[in-house]
Amino acid sequence: MPIKVLSPEVASKIAAGEVIERPSSVVKELLENSIDAGATEITVEAQNGGVSFLRVTDNGCGLSAVEAEIAIRRHATSKITKLDDLEHISTLGFRGEALPSIAAVADVEILSKDPDSNAATYLHLENGKVTAREKKSRPRGTTITVHHLFRSFPARLKFLKSPSTEAGHLATFVGQYSLAFPEVKFQTIIDGRVNLRTSGNGDLRLAIAEIYGLEIAQKMLVVASGEAMIKIEGLCSPPSVQRSSRSYLSFFVNRRYVRNSLLSKAVEAAYGGLLMTGRHPVVILNISIPPEEVDVNVHPTKLEVKFRSNNAVFTAVQKALNNALVKAPLPAVTISPDNDARAASLWERSPVAAAGLPVLRTLGQLSASYILAEGPEGLYLIDQHAAHERVLFEKIMAQRAEKKPELQGMLEPLAIELTPEQDQVFRRSADLLHEFGFDMEPFGERTWLLRAVPAMLNNTNLKETVKELLDMLGNEQDSQKREHKVAQSLACHGAIRAGEALDTEDMRRLITQLERTSQPGTCPHGRPTMIHLSSQQLKKEFGRSG
Ligand SMILES: Nc1ncnc2c1ncn2[C@@H]1O[C@H](COP(=O)(O)OP(=O)(O)OP(=O)(O)O)[C@@H](O)[C@H]1O
Numbered sequence: 001m002p003i004k005v006l007s008p009e010v011a012s013k014i015a016a017g018e019v020i021e022r023p024s025s026v027v028k029e030l031l032e033n034s035i036d037a038g039a040t041e042i043t044v045e046a047q048n049g050g051v052s053f054l055r056v057t058d059n060g061c062g063l064s065a066v067e068a069e070i071a072i073r074r075h076a077t078s079k080i081t082k083l084d085d086l087e088h089i090s091t092l093g094f095r096g097e098a099l100p101s102i103a104a105v106a107d108v109e110i111l112s113k114d115p116d117s118n119a120a121t122y123l124h125l126e127n128g129k130v131t132a133r134e135k136k137s138r139p140r141g142t143t144i145t146v147h148h149l150f151r152s153f154p155a156r157l158k159f160l161k162s163p164s165t166e167a168g169h170l171a172t173f174v175g176q177y178s179l180a181f182p183e184v185k186f187q188t189i190i191d192g193r194v195n196l197r198t199s200g201n202g203d204l205r206l207a208i209a210e211i212y213g214l215e216i217a218q219k220m221l222v223v224a225s226g227e228a229m230i231k232i233e234g235l236c237s238p239p240s241v242q243r244s245s246r247s248y249l250s251f252f253v254n255r256r257y258v259r260n261s262l263l264s265k266a267v268e269a270a271y272g273g274l275l276m277t278g279r280h281p282v283v284i285l286n287i288s289i290p291p292e293e294v295d296v297n298v299h300p301t302k303l304e305v306k307f308r309s310n311n312a313v314f315t316a317v318q319k320a321l322n323n324a325l326v327k328a329p330l331p332a333v334t335i336s337p338d339n340d341a342r343a344a345s346l347w348e349r350s351p352v353a354a355a356g357l358p359v360l361r362t363l364g365q366l367s368a369s370y371i372l373a374e375g376p377e378g379l380y381l382i383d384q385h386a387a388h389e390r391v392l393f394e395k396i397m398a399q400r401a402e403k404k405p406e407l408q409g410m411l412e413p414l415a416i417e418l419t420p421e422q423d424q425v426f427r428r429s430a431d432l433l434h435e436f437g438f439d440m441e442p443f444g445e446r447t448w449l450l451r452a453v454p455a456m457l458n459n460t461n462l463k464e465t466v467k468e469l470l471d472m473l474g475n476e477q478d479s480q481k482r483e484h485k486v487a488q489s490l491a492c493h494g495a496i497r498a499g500e501a502l503d504t505e506d507m508r509r510l511i512t513q514l515e516r517t518s519q520p521g522t523c524p525h526g527r528p529t530m531i532h533l534s535s536q537q538l539k540k541e542f543g544r545s546g
């Protein structure tokens, strides 16, 4: 279709608002344009978080000289023409807003060649106006370079996060699109370093391996359901893979990357009791639905969509995942203490949470998870994991105050491959992690060699621990909270697990250590470490008077 400026009638129906909020919005728009242009290779380069320099290069259909001049005008698009087209959009773009919106907040260079022109067209725009026109040479495709984003908009610049955080955001977008379009070869280069490189061979599992690593990719289960109206396809993790953040859920609607709480809820419903609370799976789904069943024109950044029938989509996603999960290997048997309502009424929360802990005598271990102890005030049931977490947490914080992390060197350094986003988070958090006892050095594109770890991480799965720490740090900006969360996470990973058998000596030592902490009644997350059944309650429960 030729590029034309939309009639005011159609233009007025486009969801209005701020299109470019940060460097990653520019990347998203340019990526979508390249994909709509049929590109099979797309390279994204960024410097300084994408603020000083951003470039997207594709080998798509390109623009002629005339088309390039039109493309930069507001509401100029080749993707729709009439009102009715808004009802069934099959391209990622449709508003004719992206290029002019970018040109309004940055200097832009466009270099593009379509198959019918002999030379490529070069345009330089400042403040949205063309300041230079040239003929240049390049193969078919388009390169758009964006300089000095928001230079004339200090208020917006102030709103941006650190360059590495912004780089992380834009790396996420490229990663997501590489999952939506595994047949396209993507490359991200951040500050001169390759952050992501996909093969573009069309294999989703391979694309996942590029982003999340081979280990997860191999375990993923195939999701494929061919309902008449709604087709759900993709991969989902078995219950053995559990993540501490929701950021491993990727949803595409007709291959458009979207954020949608309905879809997240459908995933939660499907995984039901399969995951521990607060844990999330890795899920990559494309929902193919007739374009008229979904409204993509509801938000200026197009990250949100509205389904005509939420119910139908919810059910389809849940069912597709259920079918896939049935094929998952059975999880290992774990001991799960059941806290039904009757037990809760008997075991009341103890007032020790606030006060100190009395001297306790160890009686034994229950379900390999709880320590039974007797004190002057009755019976105590101590959650061994939560109690140990409290002990370790205070130890870590004390070591930190003295700037003396207790670390242990690895006999053999461990290579850890990070996702593009984790890699950015790591670069930004390396100092903090070093202060806690981690020693990591670069080893290839997104691979790091772990040379030392905090001493308490003795027997843990170090790769998982590091990755989880980075996921968590990626979601936290406040420096004090970041510190606190690292300590919490280290304590959690280093602590004795539920299900671990302890001998009397272990239990006695743990209780003594817990007694010495400042807040023995709660774990670092604020959950109780123990419940207390007073002598009084015991008497009452057994129907004894007085
Ligand atoms: N990389 C590209 N290769 C070929 N043509 C492009 C490219 N980028 C933009 N165009 C052309 O320029 C037009 C305007 O692009 P722009 O991104 O501003 O609007 P759009 O993609 O139509 O809609 P939206 O604002 O929703 O992205 C497109 O319709 C397309 O025809």
Ligand SMILES: [Mg+2]
Binding pocket: 029, 032, 033, 092, 093, 094, 098, 099
């Ligand atoms: Mg566009």
